[in-house]
Structures are given as structure tokens and as C-alpha cells.
Amino acid sequence: MPLAEYVELRLPIILAGLETTTHVPYLAGWHHRIEPDLGHLPIRLVTTGTIANAVDSWIPEGCSRSTIKNTLAMLFRTLEQAAVDGLIERAPARVTGWQSAYQQAEDELLDPRALALRDWDALTKLAAALVDASYNHYRGWGDVVIHGACTATRIGEVSGVRARDIDTTNWLLTCRRQTTPAPGGLVDKHTKGKEARFIPIIEPLRPQIIRRLQAARGDPDARLYTGPRGGRISTAVLRDATQWDDVTHDLGYEHLRRHDLRHTGLTWMADAGIPLHILQQIAGHKEITTTQRYFHPDIRELAKAGEALTRYLVEQLRLNGQIPHRW
Numbered sequence: 001m002p003l004a005e006y007v008e009l010r011l012p013i014i015l016a017g018l019e020t021t022t023h024v025p026y027l028a029g030w031h032h033r034i035e036p037d038l039g040h041l042p043i044r045l046v047t048t049g050t051i052a053n054a055v056d057s058w059i060p061e062g063c064s065r066s067t068i069k070n071t072l073a074m075l076f077r078t079l080e081q082a083a084v085d086g087l088i089e090r091a092p093a094r095v096t097g098w099q100s101a102y103q104q105a106e107d108e109l110l111d112p113r114a115l116a117l118r119d120w121d122a123l124t125k126l127a128a129a130l131v132d133a134s135y136n137h138y139r140g141w142g143d144v145v146i147h148g149a150c151t152a153t154r155i156g157e158v159s160g161v162r163a164r165d166i167d168t169t170n171w172l173l174t175c176r177r178q179t180t181p182a183p184g185g186l187v188d189k190h191t192k193g194k195e196a197r198f199i200p201i202i203e204p205l206r207p208q209i210i211r212r213l214q215a216a217r218g219d220p221d222a223r224l225y226t227g228p229r230g231g232r233i234s235t236a237v238l239r240d241a242t243q244w245d246d247v248t249h250d251l252g253y254e255h256l257r258r259h260d261l262r263h264t265g266l267t268w269m270a271d272a273g274i275p276l277h278i279l280q281q282i283a284g285h286k287e288i289t290t291t292q293r294y295f296h297p298d299i300r301e302l303a304k305a306g307e308a309l310t311r312y313l314v315e316q317l318r319l320n321g322q323i324p325h326r327w
Contacts, residue, residue, distance in 0.1 A: 001087060003046055004039030007078055014074075014081050029071030033058055036194075038075075043082050048092040051075065053181050055098045057192055065102060112293050115260040116267035117253075120204065123149050123264065129251060130242035138228045141242050143208055145261060147225065150205040152265025152283060155258050156180055159233035160188050163213055164220035171201040175284070179232045186232040193284035200282075235259070263294075270294040 007014065007030065015023055037054045038046055051072075058068055072095065079091040117123050127142035134141050148158050156178035165174045176196035177188045191197070201209060209224075216222035227233055227241065235258040238244065248256045269279055280291040 001043055002039065003041055003043050003078070004035050006043055006082060006087065007035070007039075010078075010081060010085070014078050025067070025070040026074040026077075029067065029074045033063070033071045034075050034078075043079070043087050046075075046079060046092065048095060050182065051092065052095050052098070055095055056101065057180075059098070059102050060192065065099070068098065068102070112263045113267045113270075113296065115256070116264040117149065117256075117260070126248070126251060126253070126256075129247045130244065133243040133247050134241050136228065138241070140225060140228065141238065143212065144225050144233060144238060146208060147205065148258075148261035149264045149268075150202055151175070151199045152262050152269060153199065154178060154192075154262055155233065155235040155238055157191060158225055159186075159223070160191075161224040162220065163216040163218075163222045163224060166201070166209060166213060166224070168209070168213070171206065173199045173201050175199055179234055181234060181236075186234055186237075188232070191284060193286065195284070197281060197284045266291075266294045271296065 015026065018026070033054070037057065038050065041050065055068060055072070058071070063071075076091060076094065079088070082088050083091050117126065123146060127145045130145060131137050131139055131142040144155065144158050147153070147161075148155055151158075151173055153175055157175050159179035160177035161173065161175075165176065166172075167174070174196055175191060175198075178191050179186050180189055182189075212224045216224065223230075223232075225233060227237060231237075238258055244258070248254065266279065266283055269282065274282070276288065276291060276295065279294065280288050283291055285291045
């Protein structure tokens with residue numbers, strides 16, 4: 001029985017014994033997170049691993065700690081009831097470690113610019129080093145890295161690109177799906193924003209795109225990027241296949257992760273002068289405050305703001321008949 005069908009049948013029992021005020025956050029967790037991400041799965045396939053993957057997707061969406069706690073409480077309450085009803089032998093083990101992942105995400109959001117690669121040269125050197133470290137020097141790994149940074153997309157979204165998503169007339173990429181872990185292996189699903197978004201394909205990336213399209217041989221459903229055996233790619237697959245940790249350490253990027261390729265692209269776009277509202281659309285951010293963190297404050301404008309405040313304080317002193325201070 002799918003999880004969503006079970007909850008529909010047993011919701012009053014699942015919520016029994018809870019204070020009424022608790023119903024609201026629990027039901028919000030169910031409708032906004034659990035049902036969209038896990039509701040289609042048979043209850044027996046809702047494992048600790050699938051729950052952990054879901055939590056990993058909720059954190060970047062800007063959910064608060066209490067929101068995730070309430071969502072998990074609702075989910076495990078449901079699974080414990082399913083065990084009582086005999087649908088599963090026992091409820092999955094509680095997910096651990098998400099609090100530290102949440103803290104890391106918070107740190108990223110404070111200054112994502114600090115996580116970006118310096119420039120194009122740094123990016124291409126990283127891509128080449130990863131290819132050299134991989135089995136049989138598979139060029140595709142470098143292409144994935146360059147595509148991710150140039151389009152500010154997640155590794156799963158790079159894996160989800162099909163030939164028909166590329167518009168070579170207007171040089172636009174339609175980002176509409178991502179590869180994500182699921183029971184039984186990697187699958188494609190909607191992007192985290194759950195809506196397709198359009199991303200410009202910059203000139204330095206175009207020769208690579210053309211080469212990958214030629215390899216697709218006219219098949220509109222062909223994946224633009226795959227592993228050496230034609231399989232889907234995930235951030236874990238890329239890490240293991242390229243010895244990512246060792247390579248980044250040797251290049252002096254000890255803390256660089258695959259997701260930082262996205263931070264790189266968004267930082268470059270912000271520095272290039274792309275307007276805030278356009279960058280928000282490219283990134284697929286729900287909140288514009290998330291996008292704002294990629295923009296470097298103009299020091300001159302900040303200085304002007306400070307001067308304006310000083311003038312305001314001086315004027316207030318004069319209006320009150322006081323002699324302005326000399327700061």
C-alpha cells in the first residue's frame with residue numbers, strides 16, 4: 001500500500017492523543033513535504049535511507065529546524081502506526097546526522113560566495129584533474145563539472161539533461177528534472193523547485209554542448225551526460241569515480257564539494273551583473289533573500305549609506321539645539 005493511501009485511511013488514528021495545536025505543524029509537514037516526496041512509495045520501501053534523502057532535499061529549500069523536526073515526527077508516527085497495523089515488521093530507524101547537515105547549510109547560506117571557485121582557469125584545471133584521476137581518464141566527468149558550474153545547476157540536474165532540453169537557436173537550457181537516489185537505484189524526478197526553469201548557455205560552454213549533442217545522434221531523449229557505461233550520475237557517483245576528495249585536496253580546495261559548483265555559477269553570474277530577479281529564476285530559489293547572498297555589496301554604496309546616516313544624526317542634533325559631535 002502506498003504511504004499516501006495509508007495516511008488517508010488512518011489519519012485520525014495517527015494523530016490520536018496529540019494536542020490539537022500539534023495537528024497544524026504535523027499536517028503541514030505531511031502535505032508540503034512527506035506526501036510530495038514519499039507518498040507514492042509503498043510503505044515497505046520508506047526506509048531510513050529514503051527518509052534521509054528526503055531530509056537532504058528539505059534542508060536546501062529553507063525549511064526551519066522545527067519544521068523538519070515536526071515533519072519527521074509526523075512521518076515516524078505514521079510508520080510506527082503502520083507497524084502496529086502489521087503492514088511492516090517495524091518502523092525504520094530514526095534519521096540521525098541531519099542537524100549537522102542543517103548547520104552546514106546555514107553556514108553556506110550566510111556566505112555562499114566564499115564557496116565558489118575563483119575563475120574559469122580554476123574550473124578547467126579542476127575538471128582536467130578529475131578526469132586524470134578517474135578510471136580510463138573518462139572525459140565525461142570533466143564535462144559534468146564544467147556544465148554544473150556554467151549553468152549553476154546541481155549534479156543531479158546535470159544528469160537529468162536530455163538532448164531535447166537544449167535550444168541551440170536561443171542557446172537556452174530547460175532544467176526540468178534531476179537524478180536522485182531511490183529504492184533500487186537512481187531515478188529521475190522533478191527538480192527541487194518542482195518547476196522547469198530556463199538557463200542561458202554561455203559561449204564557453206557551447207562547444208561542449210555541441211559535442212555532446214552530436215554524441216546523442218539525433219535522439220531527443222538521449223542523456224547529455226552519463227557515466228562511462230551509460231548510467232545515471234549522482235553527486236556520490238561523481239565523487240567516487242573521480243577521487244574527488246583527494247583531487248580537491250591536492251589543488252588546495254579541501255572544503256570544495258560538488259554542490260559548490262552551483263555556488264560558483266551563481267556567484268559568477270551575480271558578479272557579471274545579472275539582475276537579481278533574473279538570477280532568482282535561473283537558480284530556482286523560492287526566496288529572493290537566498291539569491292541576494294550571491295551579490296557582492298558595493299563598497300562605495302555602503303560608504304554612501306554610512307555618510308547618509310551620519311548626516312541624519314547631525315541634523316537631529318541640530319534640531320534639538322545641540323552642538324553636533326565630532327566623531
